Amino acid sequence: xxxxxxxxxxxxxxxxxxxxxxxxxxxxxxxxxxxxxxxxxxxxxxxxxxxxxxxxxxxxxxxxxxxxxxxxxxxxxxxxxxxxxxxxxxxxxxxxxxxxxxxxxxxxxxxxxxxxxxxxxxxxxxxxxxxxxxxxxxxxxxxxxxxxxxxxxxxxxxxxxxxxxxxxxxxxxxxxxxxxxxxxxxxxxxxxxxxxxxxxxxxxxxxxxxxxxxxxxxxxxxxxxxxxxxxxxxxxxxxxxxxxxxxxxxxxxxxxxxxxxxxxxxxxxxxxxxxxxxxxxxxxxxxxxxxxxxxxxxxxxxxxxxxxxxxxxxxxxxxxxxxxxxxxxxxxxxxxxxxxxxxxxxxxxxxxxxxxxxxxxxxx
Amino acid sequence: xxxxxxxxxxxxxxxxxxxxxxxxxxxxxxxxxxxxxxxxxxxxxxxxxxxxxxxxxxxxxxxxxxxxxxxxxxxxxxxxxxxxxxxxxxxxxxxxxxxxxxxxxxxxxxxxxxxxxxxxxxxxxxxxxxxxxxxxxxxxxxxxxxxxxxxxxxxxxxxxxxxxxxxxxxxxxxxxxxxxxxxxxxxxxxxxxxxxxxxxxxxxxxxxxxxxxxxxxxxxxxxxxxxxxxxxxxxxxxxxxxxxxxxxxxxxxxxxxxxxxxxxxxxxxxxxxxxxxxxxxxxxxxxxxxxxxxxxxxxxxxxxxxxxxxxxxxxxxxxxxxxxxxxxxxxxx
Numbered sequence: 300x301x302x303x304x305x306x307x308x309x310x311x312x313x314x315x316x317x318x319x320x321x322x323x324x325x326x327x328x329x330x331x332x333x334x335x336x337x338x339x340x341x342x343x344x345x346x347x348x349x350x351x352x353x354x355x356x357x358x359x360x361x362x363x364x365x366x367x368x369x370x371x372x373x374x375x376x377x378x379x380x381x382x383x384x385x386x387x388x389x390x391x392x393x394x395x396x397x398x399x400x401x402x403x404x405x406x407x408x409x410x411x412x413x414x415x416x417x418x419x420x421x422x423x424x425x426x427x428x429x430x431x432x433x434x435x436x437x438x439x440x441x442x443x444x445x446x447x448x449x450x451x452x453x454x455x456x457x458x459x460x461x462x463x464x465x466x467x468x469x470x471x472x473x474x475x476x477x478x479x480x481x482x483x484x485x486x487x488x489x490x491x492x493x494x495x496x497x498x499x500x501x502x503x504x505x506x507x508x509x510x511x512x513x514x515x516x517x518x519x520x521x522x523x524x525x526x527x528x529x530x531x532x533x534x535x536x537x538x539x540x541x542x543x544x545x546x547x548x549x550x551x552x553x554x555x556x557x558x559x560x561x562x563x564x565x566x567x568x569x570x571x572x573x574x575x576x577x578x579x580x581x582x583x584x585x586x587x588x589x590x591x592x593x594x595x596x597x598x599x600x601x602x603x604x605x606x607x608x609x610x611x612x613x614x615x616x617x618x619x620x621x622x623x624x625x626x627x628x629x630x631x632x633x634x635x636x637x638x639x640x641x642x643x644x645x646x647x648x649x650x651x652x653x654x655x656x657x658x659x660x661x662x663x
Numbered sequence: 664x665x666x667x668x669x670x671x672x673x674x675x676x677x678x679x680x681x682x683x684x685x686x687x688x689x690x691x692x693x694x695x696x697x698x699x700x701x702x703x704x705x706x707x708x709x710x711x712x713x714x715x716x717x718x719x720x721x722x723x724x725x726x727x728x729x730x731x732x733x734x735x736x737x738x739x740x741x742x743x744x745x746x747x748x749x750x751x752x753x754x755x756x757x758x759x760x761x762x763x764x765x766x767x768x769x770x771x772x773x774x775x776x777x778x779x780x781x782x783x784x785x786x787x788x789x790x791x792x793x794x795x796x797x798x799x800x801x802x803x804x805x806x807x808x809x810x811x812x813x814x815x816x817x818x819x820x821x822x823x824x825x826x827x828x829x830x831x832x833x834x835x836x837x838x839x840x841x842x843x844x845x846x847x848x849x850x851x852x853x854x855x856x857x858x859x860x861x862x863x864x865x866x867x868x869x870x871x872x873x874x875x876x877x878x879x880x881x882x883x884x885x886x887x888x889x890x891x892x893x894x895x896x897x898x899x900x901x902x903x904x905x906x907x908x909x910x911x912x913x914x915x916x917x918x919x920x921x922x923x924x925x926x927x928x929x930x931x932x933x934x935x936x937x938x939x940x941x942x943x944x945x946x947x948x949x950x951x952x953x954x955x956x957x958x959x960x961x962x963x964x965x966x967x968x969x970x971x972x973x974x975x976x977x978x979x980x981x982x983x984x985x986x987x988x989x990x991x992x993x994x995x996x
Contacts, residue, residue, distance in 0.1 A: 554746030600761040
């Protein structure tokens with residue numbers, strides 16, 4: 300009898316810890332994101348005192364007029380972009396890893412970023428060879444041209460993948476088709492690069508480095524809307540996502556319409572990844588790493604907790620990476636993708652090697 | 664009194680292979696499943712166990728005929744309605760990392776919750792009850808990945824219970840388990856069927872266990888027919904032996920077990936009583952001897968107090984006895 304009640308006490312203690320863990324993780328991340336946001340506004344090539352950051356945010360006069368401009372015109376959109384993009388990529392990663400039951404998938408696994416890069420490559424690399432009229436058209440589009448081309452490329456890729464998703468039964472087939480499409484499209488980009496001139500190749504490569512700094516106040520609402528819709532769709536899919544943790548057969552037996560769930564998850568991920576790629580370039584690493592870090596923090600794969608946590612952690616990591624890429628106090632800016640991978644990869648490798656959770660999460 | 668939960672009429676199951684005629688695995692089945700009964704579906708590999716289960720569970724469409732639950736055609740029902748009628752447990756380990764046993768069980772409530780999947784007090788109570796019913800309440804907070812295969816299968820059964828369906832289908836639920844676990848799971852399923860009134864259908868290769876625990880057996884003979892009945896009726900009619908006849912093993916109706924068909928080496932008799940005599944017979948049979956009631960003295964093995972006696976020699980173990988018998992058999996001189 301003693302062992303029974305002991306076991307029950309032990310069990311309820313663990314349950315309390317688990318519920319507590321969720322709220323602790325969530326609160327801590329919320330505070331960290333707010334702190335990091337303020338830091339992102341304060342730190343850069345020029346340091347702005349926190350006092351002035353707050354004043355600029357409230358619309359009051361700052362100690363130097365330039366501070367207000369720096370904070371509101373340059374750093375605010377940049378920080379907001381990082382926040383949105385980080386949340387988007389993390390949630391996209393969670394969705395793909397759950398859909399494919401595979402820890403190595405990221406939001407770009409369905410070829411969305413490859414499609415976007417083809418769009419950008421066509422605009423940047425091919426315009427020179429096809430005449431001035433297109434160039435004039437690009438000029439009309441202004442700063443939207445890159446984003447528009449990338450969005451179009453991502454959307455076309457999405458339509459192709461969705462039509463495959465409708466036809467194929469096996470989710471693994473879809474994964475392989477997505478990967479192959481990605482390779483094929485990358486090959487087209489390589490061909491375009493091969494026949495292009497160095498200046499344009501440089502412009503294209505700059506885009507592939509990724510940056511949160513290219514989004515203006517004018518573009519920000521569009522990015523926010525796309526990501527907002529993607530995130531809302533993802534939260535609406537919590538139930539099918541949780542059911543899919545047991546595999547497709549179990550999910551179906553619990554009343555989940557697999558076809559509809561797949562479409563929803565793919566659509567949401569493509570929106571999130573496509574929007575980020577269009578406005579910020581192909582940002583690697585976040586989408587594969589943040590979901591794992593979130594699971595390790597939470598110690599559960601329950602999407603009710605996992606999705607909000609991934610959003611916050613993604614936003615935090617994206618802002619941190621951007622902060623480091625700007626090398627505070629210096630005039631140089633490092634490529635964002637190099638920072639996310641250079642700092643993030645060893646950290647994640649270390650954490651994952653110490654944790655059994657990753658193996659547990661995807662033990663077949 | 665038990666009621667009919669599921670009826671299959673003139674059901675043919677199989678596959679459409681390409682454009683040609685369908686490959687019929689089983690044809691013209693008329694079946695019923697009753698509430699509160701444990702039914703074991705047995706048959707050799709390739710006899711169509713999985714195909715039949717998948718068709719009954721509406722994962723796959725029938726080639727002909729209907730499957731009805733409470734008058735409704737299962738294959739016409741919306742998937743959400745079906746999820747309130749049939750729950751399943753599969754052979755393979757579900758890929759359920761980082762979920763606790765309770766969280767996995769709670770997933771069974773999905774067909775009963777709104778779009779957020781939030782559990783009500785009543786839902787929680789049902790999850791607790793389901794864990795208790797399979798004896799897994801002490802496992803509730805443990806991550807599913809830390810559990811043994813047997814414990815994991817119990818949790819999957821709890822999940823099916825929490826789904827509150829009148830029917831539970833289990834596809835070879837004991838396939839990866841060791842013998843004590845298999846016995847425990849079968850006993851559990853039998854108890855659950857009788858106590859909760861659910862109709863439980865499971866496929867298994869474990870014939871001896873099925874014979875001992877099933878209320879009814881559905882026996883696939885491998886030629887597209889299915890015989891249903893109480894286990895003992897099927898044994899007595901010889902259907903069991905026919906369905907599992909093979910070159911290397913034969914079903915022995917007197918013991919309810921399978922015997923290896925070995926080359927017959929000769930006939931012997933065993934003199935003695937009780938457990939030691941029983942296992943002596945088994946040892947001799949395993950070595951390929953036919954055990955008769957009466958034989959001339961040189962072909963008699965005597966079970967003594969402290970060993971075995973054969974042709975005036977004493978043996979202290981069956982291993983030594985069998986070795987001597989085989990040597991004598993190979994060299995008649």
